[in-house]
Amino acid sequence: MEGGKMIEARRISKFFSIVNKDGIAEGLTACMSVTLSIEKGKIITLLGPSGCGKSTFLEILAGLQAPTEGEVYIDGVRVLEPLPSTRAEMETYRKKYRFLSPLANDLFRDRPKHDIAMIFQDYAVFPWMTVLQNVTFTLKLRGLPRSEREKQALFYLNKVGLGASVNKYPSQLSGGMRQRLAFARALSVEPKAILMDEPFAAVDVLTREHLQDDLLKLWESSGITIVMVTHDVAEATYLSDEIIIFSPSPGTIRNRFKIDVPRPRRRDDPDLADIEVRISKLLKYDVDNECEYSI
Amino acid sequence: MQVEQQYGSKGLGLLTRESGLFLKNSFGSLFSREFIKVLIPLLVLWEVIPRFDILPRTLAPTLSDVALAFWDMVVNKGLFLHILYSLAKFLAGLLIAVLTAIPIGIFMGWNLSIRKHALPLFQMLAPIPPPAWVPLTIIIFGIGLPMQIFLIFLGAFYPILFNTYQAIKDTDPRYLSSARVFGASELTLICNIYFWNALGAIIMSVKTGVAIALVMLVIAEMYGGRSGIGYLLVEAKDFFQIPAMVVCMLVLGIIGWFSIELLKFAELKLALWKVGR
Ligand SMILES: Nc1ncnc2c1ncn2[C@@H]1O[C@H](COP(=O)(O)OP(=O)(O)O)[C@@H](O)[C@H]1O
Ligand SMILES: [Mg+2]
Numbered sequence: 252m253e254g255g256k257m258i259e260a261r262r263i264s265k266f267f268s269i270v271n272k273d274g275i276a277e278g279l280t281a282c283m284s285v286t287l288s289i290e291k292g293k294i295i296t297l298l299g300p301s302g303c304g305k306s307t308f309l310e311i312l313a314g315l316q317a318p319t320e321g322e323v324y325i326d327g328v329r330v331l332e333p334l335p336s337t338r339a340e341m342e343t344y345r346k347k348y349r350f351l352s353p354l355a356n357d358l359f360r361d362r363p364k365h366d367i368a369m370i371f372q373d374y375a376v377f378p379w380m381t382v383l384q385n386v387t388f389t390l391k392l393r394g395l396p397r398s399e400r401e402k403q404a405l406f407y408l409n410k411v412g413l414g415a416s417v418n419k420y421p422s423q424l425s426g427g428m429r430q431r432l433a434f435a436r437a438l439s440v441e442p443k444a445i446l447m448d449e450p451f452a453a454v455d456v457l458t459r460e461h462l463q464d465d466l467l468k469l470w471e472s473s474g475i476t477i478v479m480v481t482h483d484v485a486e487a488t489y490l491s492d493e494i495i496i497f498s499p500s501p502g503t504i505r506n507r508f509k510i511d512v513p514r515p516r517r518r519d520d521p522d523l524a525d526i527e528v529r530i531s532k533l534l535k536y537d538v539d540n541e542c543e544y545s546i
Numbered sequence: 547m548q549v550e551q552q553y554g555s556k557g558l559g560l561l562t563r564e565s566g567l568f569l570k571n572s573f574g575s576l577f578s579r580e581f582i583k584v585l586i587p588l589l590v591l592w593e594v595i596p597r598f599d600i601l602p603r604t605l606a607p608t609l610s611d612v613a614l615a616f617w618d619m620v621v622n623k624g625l626f627l628h629i630l631y632s633l634a635k636f637l638a639g640l641l642i643a644v645l646t647a648i649p650i651g652i653f654m655g656w657n658l659s660i661r662k663h664a665l666p667l668f669q670m671l672a673p674i675p676p677p678a679w680v681p682l683t684i685i686i687f688g689i690g691l692p693m694q695i696f697l698i699f700l701g702a703f704y705p706i707l708f709n710t711y712q713a714i715k716d717t718d719p720r721y722l723s724s725a726r727v728f729g730a731s732e733l734t735l736i737c738n739i740y741f742w743n744a745l746g747a748i749i750m751s752v753k754t755g756v757a758i759a760l761v762m763l764v765i766a767e768m769y770g771g772r773s774g775i776g777y778l779l780v781e782a783k784d785f786f787q788i789p790a791m792v793v794c795m796l797v798l799g800i801i802g803w804f805s806i807e808l809l810k811f812a813e814l815k816l817a818l819w820k821v822g823r
Pocket of ligand 1: 267268269279280281299300301302303304305306307308
């Protein structure tokens with residue numbers, strides 16, 4: 252848990268070109284010059300009204316989308332290494348991956364770009380694999396030898412309390428259990444950081460609080476860096492070390508709140524409630540302004 | 547654990563149980579209490595109406611006429627051998643269609659560039675009704691097995707191709723993303739994500755393909771060759787043997803029903819994960 256930067260995003264911008272309802276192409280700015288650095292072992296939440304580019308930003312951090320401008324570094328390694336442009340670069344690239352072309356490399360070889368995991372809203376666990384297969388599949392992608400996969404998968408499934416349902420299919424699980432499966436899948440590869448996009452949005456309140464506490468337990472025992480997107484201000488204040496508030500059109504960082512309330516925290520802590528009120532006000536102001544614009 | 551117990555027993559026992567289950571699931575409806583009440587009166591009416599000359603018996607054979615014709619065809623014409631010929635051609639054509647249409651569909655759904663290069667060609671050729679291919683096919687392949695198999699293939703190819711392509715294209719991007727985050731290559735995505743996600747739709751499309759392939763089987767056999775149910779059908783027409791024609795029609799119906807049920811069963815077995823959703 253020693254200091255140092257885990258994730259560094261430098262002036263990330265993302266533009267989409269979309270076709271509006273009159274059939275005319277126009278530009279859309281999902282993220283505008285977002286700079287953010289996240290320290291190792293912290294929990295950071297991104298808060299903001301929907302459509303302000305939080306998911307897009309998270310996917311850029313994960314390397315699932317290329318930013319239009321800017322760079323992301325995870326633990327000092329550039330995400331989405333740009334393709335070689337000169338002949339010399341190409342040579343080193345080929346030597347590095349021992350394949351004829353970067354394209355073939357991406358086509359045929361499982362190769363983690365960097366050491367993170369991501370959890371999506373609605374879980375995105377694979378319904379055609381059993382609980383166990385869901386986890387062993389990701390371990391296979393990470394190149395773990397066959398003999399160790401099942402052992403490690405079972406270890407993490409037990410850790411999240413799914414040890415009894417390893418041979419079930421996700422359709423036979425409840426929403427909360429599916430979320431646990433997504434956790435197990437992400438934790439099993441022992442990543443340096445986990446990115447989560449509204450992980451608790453689709454479960455009921457009681458399950459949600461339960462899962463939040465479980466998440467904190469897992470976090471304390473592993474010291475992973477967590478970046479989370481949420482709509483829920485209470486959730487953000489309860490969990491995070493720092494809250495980043497996004498504002499819409501164009502999506503950019505508006506405020507940052509450090510939360511120094513010591514852990515373990517209580518949900519009814521008056522300090523947390525105070526912060527929650529301040530953040531809610533801020534968000535409400537944003538939304539109200541947005542409405543004035545559109546009227 | 548439970549699943550293992552259920553499917554643990556090996557070999558013959560498993561085979562008999564599975565096929566018993568299959569027959570019961572698929573054709574049990576024929577012998578359900580409700581349908582028997584419809585079936586028996588129908589059969590009786592079939593026997594009785596021509597006998598009382600409500601319909602002329604030469605045109606509408608009775609049940610017993612058809613049964614006799616069936617027996618006659620089995621003994622004198624080798625009906626079962628002809629059924630076997632038809633089935634072999636049908637399966638060959640269908641298999642070729644499955645083995646070509648599914649990969650092409652997968653590649654078109656997976657990659658935009660491949661799609662843009664290939665799709666318009668298929669979109670142009672697909673609306674041609676398969677029977678319209680018969681004259682050209684006969685000229686190119688001559689009358690015989692290759693022409694028949696090609697026509698059957700043609701009937702099944704396009705429905706499988708287009709449905710596979712559509713299902714692959716519509717794969718939920720979150721499934722892809724969550725595999726990509728862990729470093730999945732495109733090949734892995736195709737084998738482990740796209741394909742399985744689309745499997746239900748693919749099996750559905752094979753069902754459609756089977757229906758059209760069956761049409762093409764009859765057409766192909768009626769136009770040429772000396773074997774198969776379609777051939778028997780034309781022969782019966784030439785000699786004005788109406789009971790024999792009815793036998794052929796019923797046999798074709800049963801082949802169609804059987805193959806559809808077989809696919810449904812496969813769907814049930816493969817798509818175990820969808821049960822109880
Ligand atoms: N692939 C895309 N093409 C076009 N526009 C997109 C795409 N992805 C996201 N957007 C737009 O970018 C904006 C931000 O989206 P998103 O990151 O999902 O917001 P949030 O997660 O904060 O709700 C939205 O206006 C959305 O419509
Ligand atoms: Mg979102």
